[in-house]
Amino acid sequence: MDVHLDPSLAEEYSNKAQATRVVTEAWAEEEMYCPACPSSRLEPHRAGKKVEDFFCPRCDRRTQLKAKRGRLYNRVSNSAYEPKVEAIRGNRAPDYAFMEFDPEEWMVERLRVVPGHFLTESVVEKRNPLRSGARRAGWVGSNILLNRIPAAGQILLVRDREAVHAKEVRDQFRRTSFLREFGAEARGWLSDLVDVLEEIGLGPGDEFTLREVYGYEEELSKRHPDNNHVRAKVRQQLQVLRDRGLIEFLGDGHYRLR
Ligand SMILES: [Zn+2]
Incomplete structure (x- = not known):
């Protein structure tokens, strides 16, 4: 796993969020592997031009990538609340890959995968509805509370710009996979x-x-x-x-x- 991102992909985007998305998704397509099975790659699932999430071609697990310039704090804003809670109750929550990168040097600082079985109602917070003037007035989003997810459920793939050995990653994944039952x-x-x-x-x-x-x-x-x-x-x-x-x-x- 090479921790270098390719900043040339960002050049045509003046919007930082878009640039982040394009660069980090391209990286994940090249470098991410499946922590749950021996697959050496994950494939992007596209809805139109946009990457919705990644899936493992071998075991079919889905991964949502959340990338951030700099550090992630305890609250990570995420998609609509109700569908997320429904997915959790139906044991359908995807794995989450939380990436933190250095936007000056374009390097992955830290990458953690939270297996879907650690997504529980305890770690999802309901946000206030968007105000009436907003484009999506009334829409209710969610936050994922990283500080409520045990370390056993935050599997490091990159630590301080260094890739963790894949065997170690998969061993850690396996240790808690009984939760899926x-x-x-x-x-x-x-x-x-x-x-x-x-x-x-x-x-x-x-x-x-x-x-x-x-x-x-x-x-x-x-x-x-x-x-x-x-x-x-x-x-x-x-x-x-x-x-x-x-x-x-x-x-x-x-x-x-x-
Ligand atoms: Zn897999």
């Missing part, structure tokens, strides 16, 4: 729980207690405002992680991360 609600809880375990700062082999996880009850309630039984949910999801061999039950509210 779960429905949207369970995926949401599992992903949030992984996020909490990361927040506690656990590494492989570390022990933790149920009490520590309960310490995040308020945060979890915020992410699941309709659920009044956060503690029961937490215990249930810990069992799922145990059944998947990701954690070990030591008894008496004590656990170990595998």
Whole structure:
């Protein structure tokens, strides 16, 4: 994977957003590979002249590319809210490739893929409707909240302008792909729980207690405002992680991360 973008493609565009789109899409067509299978490339899916998204010719997964000049922050504005939530509930959310590039030197600084199974309602925020004077008045967009997606669900393909080895990328992808077997609600809880375990700062082999996880009850309630039984949910999801061999039950509210 070559981290250099081709700025010559931008020359005919005075609009920066358009230039970004054309340059980064061309790069993805050349350099992106599938993190989920051995395919060495992704193909653009075009609607008219515009690239809608990319798909893997081998396993058919879809990837949305979101590229930004400079750094991405926690909130990334994204498409219409309702269709996105419907896609999440129907387990049809695509993978997202978040690219940050240096527009002076035209180099990819960082590229992260968030597998679609980490897209949950917890990480999508509803935006305010566009005001009445706007061209699409009343339209409701969404934000993706990157800070709510656990590191396990943000797979680095490029880190500090250096490509990560594809094997490492695919191993990381495989580690969490069991989430795909779960429905949207369970995926949401599992992903949030992984996020909490990361927040506690656990590494492989570390022990933790149920009490520590309960310490995040308020945060979890915020992410699941309709659920009044956060503690029961937490215990249930810990069992799922145990059944998947990701954690070990030591008894008496004590656990170990595998
Ligand atoms: Zn594939």
